[in-house]
Amino acid sequence: MLKIGCHLSVSKGFLPMGKDAVKIGANTMQFFTRNPRGSKAKDIDPEDISAFLEFCKENGISHFLAHAPYTLNPCSANPETRVFAKETMGDDLKRLELLGGCMYNFHPGSHTGQGAKTGIEQIVDMLNSILTKEQSTVVLLETMAGKGSEIGRSFEELKAIIDKVELKDKIGVCLDTCHIHDGGYDIVNDLDGVIQEFDKVIGLSYLKAIHLNDSMNPLGAHKDRHEKIGKGYIGLDAFEQIINHPALCNLPFYLETPNELPGYAEEIEKLQKLFTF
Numbered sequence: 001m002l003k004i005g006c007h008l009s010v011s012k013g014f015l016p017m018g019k020d021a022v023k024i025g026a027n028t029m030q031f032f033t034r035n036p037r038g039s040k041a042k043d044i045d046p047e048d049i050s051a052f053l054e055f056c057k058e059n060g061i062s063h064f065l066a067h068a069p070y071t072l073n074p075c076s077a078n079p080e081t082r083v084f085a086k087e088t089m090g091d092d093l094k095r096l097e098l099l100g101g102c103m104y105n106f107h108p109g110s111h112t113g114q115g116a117k118t119g120i121e122q123i124v125d126m127l128n129s130i131l132t133k134e135q136s137t138v139v140l141l142e143t144m145a146g147k148g149s150e151i152g153r154s155f156e157e158l159k160a161i162i163d164k165v166e167l168k169d170k171i172g173v174c175l176d177t178c179h180i181h182d183g184g185y186d187i188v189n190d191l192d193g194v195i196q197e198f199d200k201v202i203g204l205s206y207l208k209a210i211h212l213n214d215s216m217n218p219l220g221a222h223k224d225r226h227e228k229i230g231k232g233y234i235g236l237d238a239f240e241q242i243i244n245h246p247a248l249c250n251l252p253f254y255l256e257t258p259n260e261l262p263g264y265a266e267e268i269e270k271l272q273k274l275f276t277f
C-alpha cells in the first residue's frame with residue numbers, strides 16, 4: 001500500500017479530520033498548525049487529540065505532517081517578521097508534542113533583497129534557537145519553486161541550511177514535485193538523475209516526505225501553481241514513476257492539488273492502483 005493522503009482542514013477538530021481521511025481512502029494527512037495566514041492558534045483539546053490518535057491507530061493512519069503557516073518568513077529583512085516566525089514556530093513545535101512523533105514542514109522563506117547567504121544564516125539561527133533534543137517532531141524544509149527571493153529553490157540552498165543545523169536528527173526535507181519541476185529539476189524525463197542529484201547534494205537520508213502536485217507551468221517556470229494529478233506539465237506517467245521509484249516508494253505522499261474531498265478521493269484511488277510494490 002502506498003502511504004498517501006492530502007492536505008485536510010483541522011478547523012472542526014482533529015477527530016473530524018481523521019474521519020475525513022478515512023472517507024477519502026487516505027492513510028496519512030497534512031494539516032495547517034493554525035490559520036495559513038498565521039494568526040493565533042486555537043487551543044488544542046486534549047480529549048480530541050486522544051480520540052483522534054485512537055481513531056488513527058484503528059484505521060491505519062500515520063505519518064502526520066503539520067504545515068507551518070505559509071506567511072512565516074524567518075529570513076525577512078524586517079527583524080519583527082523574523083521574531084514572529086521564530087515565536088510562532090517555537091509555539092507550534094511545543095503544541096505538536098501533544099501528537100508526538102510528527103513531521104513539521106515549513107517554507108524556508110524569502111530573503112527580501114538581503115541575498116541568499118544572509119537569508120540562509122537567519123534560517124539557521126532560527127532553527128538552532130528553537131530545535132530541542134527532547135522534541136519528537138522532525139522539522140522539514142520544503143523545496144521551493146523559486147518565486148521572487150525564495151530560499152530553497154535548489155538542493156544546494158537546502159544543503160547549506162542543513163549543514164549548519166546543530167541537531168541533525170531533527171531536520172529533514174519535504175520534496176514538492178510541483179516546486180522542484182518549477183525550479184528546473186526535470187522529474188518528467190530524468191527522474192533518476194534528479195534523485196541522484198538530491199542524494200549527491202543533500203543525501204537521501206534527509207528526504208522524509210513528498211508533496212505530490214502537478215504543475216500548471218512548464219519546467220523551470222518558478223511560478224508555484226499546483227495542478228490536479230495528471231492534468232499539468234508533469235503528467236500521470238511521471239507520477240507513476242515517482243510513487244514506484246525504489247528511493248521514494250516507502251515515503252509518505254501528500255496531495256496539495258486543487259481539489260475538494262471527492263477529487264482527492266479519486267486521485268488517491270488512481271495512485272493507489274498505479275502503485276506496484
Ligand code: FE
Pocket residue numbers: 067107142
Ligand atoms: Fe508548502
Ligand code: FE
Pocket residue numbers: 142176211256
Ligand atoms: Fe508543498
Ligand code: ZN
Pocket residue numbers: 176178179224225226
Ligand atoms: Zn506550492
